[in-house]
Amino acid sequence: MTASVNYLLDRSSAALLIFIAAAALSCVLRLSPSKRIGIGIGLAAIVAATLIPISTRSGFEWIVSAIERPSAPGLLLLAVYAFSAITGRTFGRSAEYRFGTAMLVIAGILLYPGAVGFLNYDPYVLGYSGYLLPAALVILLAYALYRRFYFIVAALDIGILGFLLGAGRSLNLWDYVIDPVAWALAAGAWIAIFGGWLIRKLRSGVTAPAVA
Secondary structure, eight states, rough: OOOHHHHHHHHHHHHHHHHHHHHHHHHTTOOOHHHHHHHHHHHHHHHHHHHEEEEEEHHHHHHHHOOOOHHHHHHHHHHHHHHHHHHOOOOOOOOOHHHHHHHHHHHHHHHHHHHTTTSSSSSGGGGGGSHHHHHHHHHHHHHHHHHHHHHHHHHHHHHHHHHTTTTOOOTTHHHHHOOOHHHHHHHHHHHHHHHHHHHHHHHHHHSOOOOO
């Protein structure tokens, strides 16, 4: 049972990324006038990736090896992107979406520069022991509960519970609450949010009547 769960989780990010890319591209090209067709195109892309060889592996397995296993928040964010890709619905105006993606961006900025050697101190070690990272997660959970951001609470609870039960291969708490794919997607979300805000401001400035 554990082997099957690990197998599915290891491939979940790759499958969802391929699905999202194909479904979103089909919408851009106007190939999916319905949700059903968008879902079909996304699933067909996953099947095609398993059939296209890259070296000694399929394209799908190559993508699996190139990205890491998703964290619980990362998997939730991928699911949100998949839903957005097939429905065309955006979540930039959702306070929970903005807060969750902002926390991922901030966590990634704090974690990854040191983890790859750009800083003298590696914050990744905080996930092995100590109280700083757990305390930060408790504060984050308390605020999310206060704001009734229940999806964020559920994602963090699942990640923390997985760490406590040793459900994954990693012994580091960071790996259960953030992953590089989630960070990149969250950063992209905030680029889109800021870009949309900037465009609206520019348009309102252009259309505003001149004051004598």
